[in-house]
Amino acid sequence: MGQRKRVFDLLRTINVASCQCPAHGYRGNIQVSNATPLKDYAFEIKCSTVRYGLGVTREVGQDLVNMSANNVCVMTDPNVVKLSPVKTTLDSLTKNGVNYKVYDKVRVEPTDTSFKEAIAFAKENNFDSFVAVGGGSVMDTCKAANLYLSEPKADFLDYVNAPVGKGKPVEVNLKPMIAIPTTSGTGSETTGVSIFDYESIHAKTGISHGALRPVLAMIDPLHTLTMPEKVSNYSGFDIFCHALESFTAIPYTDRGPAPSNPALRPTYQGSNPISDVWARFCLQTLQKYFARSVYQPDDLEARSCMHLAATMAGVGIGNAGVHLCHGLAYPIAGNVKSFIPKDYGSEPIIPHGLSVVMTAPAVFRFTAPSDPDKHLEAAGILGADVSNVKQADAGAVLADTILKYMETMKIENGLQSLGYSGGDIPELVKGALPQKRLLSLTPLSQSEDDLSKLLEDSLTIY
The missing domain is CATH 3.40.50.1970 (Rossmann fold)
Incomplete structure (x- = not known):
């Protein structure tokens, strides 16, 4: 009888000491349905x-x-x-x-x-x-x-x-x-x-x-x-937007429908706790090393850290995904007219990182109401003082922070500097609409008018 009591005492001790997190702390009558839920309920992390x-x-x-x-x-x-x-x-x-x-x-x-x-x-x-x-x-x-x-x-x-x-x-x-x-x-x-x-x-x-x-x-x-200055500059803004977009993408539990088979879960799944860790790491690295890596090309520490951040951002976006900045960037790059950047040869081209960051201030002003705290956290990691900022101002603060980085890196003054005008906006919207994989990861739904407004706000940015 004494031995049986010791067994029950041990079980009680284990029960009290066991994990009390939301996933394990509830011990009621849990009912798990075999039906496929409408929204996804899991994420997975894969990378090279x-x-x-x-x-x-x-x-x-x-x-x-x-x-x-x-x-x-x-x-x-x-x-x-x-x-x-x-x-x-x-x-x-x-x-x-x-x-x-x-x-x-x-x-x-x-x-x-x-x-x-x-x-x-x-x-x-x-x-x-x-x-x-x-x-x-x-x-x-x-x-x-x-x-x-x-x-x-x-x-x-x-x-x-x-x-x-x-x-x-x-x-x-x-x-x-x-x-x-x-x-x-x-x-x-x-x-x-x-x-x-x-x-x-x-x-x-x-x-x-x-x-x-x-x-x-x-x-x-x-x-x-071996990277020239402009290549280092524009590619760095690809890391920048990878981190910000994966960090603010629709949460994985809000993405639907859930796959009928795990093999059908899409590559881009939405933000999740693991991809968020890598996004924060990248933003911290950018705050410390971005300018150094561009303007001090022999700074091996800065360039090494940015090289690692690119890979970490790749792991994050390779699972969480990106959203509006990339969705709008694709027609911006695809409709290039005459813009020829330094260090990229003699043919008209809009480098990917440049096309992505052009709309970033407008995009994050737009998405901030979906999760003001995350937008403020991102601005804070990038160096902004967010201690007394109201949630309603989250988008403006993050947009201003992005603009400071763009100004420091001498990024061109909006889409007009790349050869676009207001008359090109309908064609750019037309090119963005097929990017459903990316637009659906945006934390707020968008109309064609919304996309037009984001592009209009990006014609000049300073």
């Missing part, structure tokens, strides 16, 4: 394996040997192919006896045409693995080449996001892909997203599926020392 460190690129040849790679596609662009990141990569492959061919025709801000050219090269050579050395354009092009080599009978639009394409799930096994980023912005080395300009609609769209993720992301800060 990340290896970070000065000089890690020299290990890539050994990694490919470990993968039993015999015919490797090294993909890069016409600028990066001349620089040390590609040389280091090829030296490692040669040293380890790995057979490879180089494709160096990737277009910065790729199009469906440039994607198809890279896909044709991959199919002609029947590669068994891929290495992408470059910025987001290179990594996104490499993902597409890998996908359509692995499913050679697929039509190009089969995997492109709806409503532009069919948005079919990827059911084939892709070849191993290693990503070696040379810029600090896109985070594409950890995501299952591949973005391109679809020329017929003058807007960006993409392919989104977890199967596209590289198996390994090699984050080597030494490569950031």
